[in-house]
Amino acid sequence: MLISIIIPTLNEETYIGQLLGYLNNHPQKDSIEIIVVDGGSQDKTLSIAGLHEGTLIETKIASRAHQMNEGAKQANGTILYFVHADTQLVDSFVQDIHVAHQNGFKSGCYRFKFHQPQNPLLHINGFFTRFPFKWCRGGDQTLFIDKGVFESIDGFDEKYVIMEDYDILDRIDAHQIPFKVIPKSVKVSSRKYDDNSYMKVQLTNLKAMKMYKHGTDPSEIRKFYCQSLDGKYKEDHLFLGNLKPHE
Structure with a gap:
């Protein structure tokens, strides 16, 4: 069963080579398809x-939802696996996802922990990803989903230029699609915290989530998020390039 790994990128020269090198040398390489x-x-x-x-694939629209949908369109796999460029995957991800899928879980993710966190408080974030609450979830944990199921729910909603996950x-x-949190942790970069304090990021995330839950226009949430954070993370990681004309 082929797994299509879809990686949306924008200015990821620091991380993309490491991830692609890892995938190209994975022992189960024949079971995966790589799409950037x-x-x-x-x-x-x-x-x-x-x-x-x-x-x-190159697109002029710098928005994760759009980019991941474009990758899904060209994917040949039965399972789609959406991965951020700065993520270090669990070595057993092919087997883990196959077992979960065979056991009826048509979607799911991993827990996460930060790679070499400078602030010990970051361990708190990773700890809570073991619990079955949606506020503990996010794109950093990676997401696998059966391709047929993905298409049946119309993929990512491209109006979400942020919070698409x-x-x-x-x-x-x-849609009551069985969802599995695999009890292993991928590792993610803590670059968001390089130029922003722990509390600043948490409060920004909390406000953005409240805006999302209240139905605020995604472009307004994105604008708030960009204005609230400092540094290179804001410029590159938030996909501040071209959006669709109506956005």
Whole structure:
């Protein structure tokens, strides 16, 4: 059963080579398909990605929801696996996802922990990802979903230029699609905290979640998030490139 790994990128030269190198040398490489969907990187992301095996898609729309949908359209796998460029996967991910899928879980994710966290408080964030609450979830934990199920719920809603991960999780829940939190942890970068304090990030996340729950226009949530955080993370990781004309 083929797993299509879809990686949306924008200015990810620091991380993309490590992830693609890992995937290209994975012992179960024949069981995976690698798809990178770039949203208009201005650094070396494209040239680095081009050095590795896999499909490279370029789009002028820098928005994760759009990029991941574009990757899904070209995916050949039975299972779609959405992964951020700065994520370190669990070595057993192919087997883990296959077992979960065979046991009836058509969607799911991993727990997460930060890679080399500078602030011990970051361990708190990772700890809570073991619990079955949607506010503990997020795209950093990676997301696997049966391709047929993904298509049946119309994929990612592209109006969500931020919070697209929570929207699809809400729809997975609304459609009563079995969801599995695999009890292992992927590792994610703590770069968001390089230029922002722990409390600043948490309060920003809390306000953004409240805005999402109250039905605030995603572009307004995105604007708030961008204005609230400082540093290179804001410029690159939040996909501040071109959006669809109506956004």
